[in-house]
Amino acid sequence: MAELAKRWDIAPPSLLGPLGLSAETLAPPDARLPIVDFVRLVERARELTREQALGFYLGVEMRASAHGYVGLAAMTASTLGEALDLAQRFAVTRTDALSLHMERSTGEAALVVEEHADFGDARDVVLFALLYGIWQIGNALTGKKLEGSADFQMPEPAYFARFAHLAPAVRFNQPSNRLRFDDRLLSLPLLMADPVAKRMAREQCERLLEELASSEDMAVRTKKLISRSDGGVRSLEEVARMMHMSTRTLKRRLAEAGASFSALRDEEQQEAAMRLLERDDLPIERIAEQLGYSDVANFTRAFRRWTAQTPAAYRKSKVSG
Known part of the structure; x- marks a missing residue:
């Protein structure tokens, strides 16, 4: 983004400085930028470039x-x-x-x-x-x-x-x-195909993946993937595929971390249900379907277990509030 802004004669210090950032701190390959800071960066870049x-x-x-x-x-x-x-x-x-x-x-x-x-x-x-x-x-x-x-x-x-x-x-x-x-x-073949370079790069990627797995709680990683961007939730098979492991391995790794997939999915379903019910444009039948329930009755029983309310009652309390 800093390099791009130069097209509009915006120097990196002008873009990054007011955000508490610098090209030097972002240069290392392992540097990471929190999402909130990235959003602020985009907003400032748009303001300065008017693009x-x-x-x-x-x-x-x-x-x-x-x-x-x-x-x-x-x-x-x-x-x-x-x-x-x-x-x-x-x-x-x-x-x-x-x-x-x-x-x-x-x-x-x-x-x-x-x-x-x-x-x-x-x-x-x-x-x-x-x-x-x-x-x-x-x-x-x-x-x-x-x-x-x-x-x-x-x-x-x-x-x-x-x-x-x-x-x-x-x-x-x-x-x-x-x-x-x-x-x-x-x-299609790639122009720069190189088996030796690929093997070396892949080995580095595997090491980075192992470091990530050891530094981040398995339950946290799994819970992030359970939630879909449309508000629904994923199955054990879907999450295991996205994490490039078998369902058996995922369940074992979660057990070692003191967690279970069913409990994490149940927790995410509850949170997702409450978020979706706060919108008044989604029928309850559609919400039940997105969350993986076969019918509204099963969804209602689960929601009562979580909140001691029906989905309709919870929505009414939020919308009227």
Whole structure:
């Protein structure tokens, strides 16, 4: 962002200084920026540049090498599919605010981006930079202009029309954030494929993953992934897949941490139910479905157990309050 702002003659100290940041403190590869500070950074950059569409500019500038060992592993992979597998496996070493996973159906593949943090007014910048950036990286690594489309959960920003010609086919207000493309593209060879460099980069990524696993409580990591960006919750199988381990291993690791998946999911269901019921635009039937209940009666019994109230009574108390 600091480098990008130079296009508008904004020097890094002018952008970062008032936020208590500096280029020096952000330079180390292991430096991390809290989400609240990142949002403030985006807001200040927009104010100084008077440009709302910073996410597109960041996407254009994105290079695989900017993502450290994860980017190096992806760059030196044999095929596009292998590069995406490495990216989704090790993305957590870069941030826990977002995660990636692949979905495949007949003839189509999709790289799905899950949000695990509230980016506030910076959400469009994050999603455009990431999805458009990944598309740009794919073009660079294969030496081809890849065809496909992009879906976003967010509404269409007012500025998007200025950049629509630069992006793949785009749809807004969709169920998930994803890049969709012909699954035959996964077998495309990469221009910089290098088995030795890939092995070295992957080993570094594995070490970073192990350090992360030992430094962060397994229950905390699991709970972050249980919650979906649409307000619903994930199953044990879904979470285990996203954490790149078997369901048996996940349950064992949670037990070692003194937790259980069912208890964590129950806790997240309660929190999600209360959040969703505070909105008056979602029918209770739809909320029950999002939370994984087969019918409203089962959801009502669970909600009574949590709060000693029915969902309708809880909603009425919140809406009237």
